[in-house]
Amino acid sequence: MVQNNGKLELNWVNKDKTLIVKDYDKGQYEWVDPNDYRVSEVRLFKEIGKFGENSSDNLIICGDSLNALTSLSKIPEYRKKYVNKIKLIYIDPPFNTGQMFANYDDQLEHSVWLTMMRDRVLKAYELLSDDGSLWVHLDDTELYHFKLVLDEIFGKENFVASVLWENKPGIAMDAKQFSTSHNTILVYSKNSGWKQNYLKIEPNLREFKYQDEQGRYYKRVMLQKWGANSARADRPNMFYPITAPDGEEIYPMRRTARGVEDEGCWRWGVLSYEENKDKIDWVKNKEGWKPYTRQYAEKSELRPPHTWWNHDEVGQSSTGTKEIQKLFPDIKPFSTPKPEKLLQRIIQIATNEGDIVLDYFAGSGTTAAVAQKLRRKWIIVENNEETINNFAVPRIKKVISGEDKGGISGGVNWTGSGGFTYFQVEKSMFEVHSGIICLAENALNGKLAKLVATQLEYDYQPDNEHFCGRKGDVLLAVVEGMLTEGLVNFLLNSMDKNKFLEIAALSVDPELESKNYNNVKIGKVPNNILRHYARI
Known part of the structure; x- marks a missing residue:
């Protein structure tokens, strides 16, 4: 740790960089500048399918969470719907066990983990509502490091609590020193005025026969x-x-x-x-x-949540495993699923019906399953396509159809309803050839207009015949070919005289270089996009 300008903060190798994940399974990463095009790029979402009713209320997104969070905050239709609108963010990130970072020595694995986590929390922070909260599930490996990072992002005054969850109530007789029986959930509010819901405590009726x-x-x-x-x-x-x-x-x-x-x-x-x-x-x-x-027996009462959550109240690690096994008896259980009662308590404390819940390390989809049963809206993100297709998607389908009778279903009288849309984060619009950043083939064939409008932060207008984007008094035209003087004049004649025009084209007629238009800005794709990234 260092003291900088009188402010206590955590320092680590490459803290001023951003981490690009090349391969999660192989632990391949690269540190880059924060304005690197791979960080700034806004990936589009490809719709894989819809299920149930009101499918636009809930999203399953397959892809890297950094890309997904960027897209949710930058693509206009999602920006309007989700920026500063999400009431609860719960994440159960991969713990830094050392296995994730086999290609790095011990001096760097903490830096890799902290950078990866910091970057995603910063993106998620934009989505969190002013009265929202972040809940981060950790073990002792990075708990104390990451709390300092969260203090920097949220402010120490917005730290709410450290919740201790008794995930392993038994004693591990093979423990070298202490037998660890809990995980920690750090809770932060976006603002100091955050108000949690009280818990409804039902009386223990075992003795009341x-x-x-x-x-x-x-x-x-x-x-x-x-x-x-x-x-x-x-x-x-x-x-x-x-x-x-x-x-x-x-x-x-x-x-x-x-x-x-x-x-x-x-x-x-x-x-x-x-x-x-x-x-x-x-x-x-x-x-x-x-x-x-x-x-x-005493009547139900409301009380503030406390910070010790024992397994009798919210289940333990094995509870989550059994719930998954019951849903998918023929598949090897997903590792470390959380019990539904644990998520039920978190969601009930932090949200009300109709609020939006986000989990960008979704795993088997427990957060979405519980949020749906509690009549919340939700977004989950998971980078592992196999995990999504084998667990999360079929699990949520069972919840919506009412087939899922386990977990908290009985306690909340869940019989099924709702729907979701399944998206995949699209591949990058860029490729590198001989050290030069070029457009990838998948950026063409009808996608270029939306891609350019999104990167340059225009509101996309797919139904406008000539201008695909608008930003105040500025219109955007995208030319998937060569821009000529005749085309410029045609576009100018198609718009109001008091508007401004930006044109992005794959190539530009050299004769246009000598032309000077007062209300027209011409750029060649992708160079104009890369220059825009550098200015962000």
Whole structure:
């Protein structure tokens, strides 16, 4: 750590760089400048399919989370819908076990992990609403490092809590030192005025086995007092006869420690008994009739969330595994799935019905499954296509169809509804040939107009015949070919005289270089886009 201008912060190798992931599985990464074209590029989304009703409410996105978050914040239709609109971001990132970074020595693996995480949180921060919160699931490997990073991004004053989740309640007898039984979830609010929801605590009904005529649960407590001060001599006015169902008079008789029968006392006086005798349960055993009072279970109450979440309340690691096995009995379980009750508690504390939840390390889709059952909108991102196709997509389909009866389904009376759209982050629009950045083939054939409009931050207008983008009083025209003087004049004649025009073309007639237009800016793709990135 270093002190910089009086501010305490964490420093690491290449902190001023951004990390490009080349291959997650092989642990191949590259540090680049933050304005590198690979960081600045806004990838389009390719629709793979839709499922259910209101499918635009919820998104499954397959691709690198850095690209996906950039696209959500930059593509106009998503920017308007999601920037500063997401109420809860929950992430369970890959823990830095060292296995992810086999190609780096111990001095660099922390830098790789911290850079990867920092870059994504910065992108996600733009999407978080002013009254939203971020929940980050970590183990001790990077917990204390990353808290300092989050302090820098959110401000120390917006740290809310460290929640300890008891994920492994047993004792690991092979532990070298301490047996670790918990993970930590760091909670940050975007602003200091964040207000969480209180938890509705249901009473523990295990002891309350009986129901009265109104359906209220109660347990039986002996009317006769026992223990200290239970002798007649202690409370003389509590010694009196009461009538059993068969007419027999019953006195509060007790046995002393020596087994001698002795006179005891009731818990109620005569007046209290007369007022409540219709609420007495009579039970007959070998010793005769015994009267019991009714002690009712407390009603549900609301309380602030606390920071110790034991496995009895929200499940443990094995709970999540069992839930996945039940859904997919023929597939090897996804590693480290979280129990649905854990996500239920987080979502209920941080959101209300209709709010948007984001998870950009989605794994098997637990966050989306629980958010759907709790009637929230959601976005999940996962880079591993196999994980999405084998677990997340079929799992959410089961939730929406009502086939998923496990997890929290019974507790929230879930029977199915909703829908989602499945997207894939498209490949880069750029390629490098002999050290020169060029347009890739997949950027052509009808895609160029939307790609250019998105990169140059125009609102895309697909239905406009001549101008595919607009930014205030500036119109954008994209020419997938050579731009000529005649085409420039045609475009100028097709627009209002008080507007400005930017033209992006694959090539430009050399004769246009000598022309000077007051209200026209001409650029050649991709150079004009790369220059725009450098200015961001």
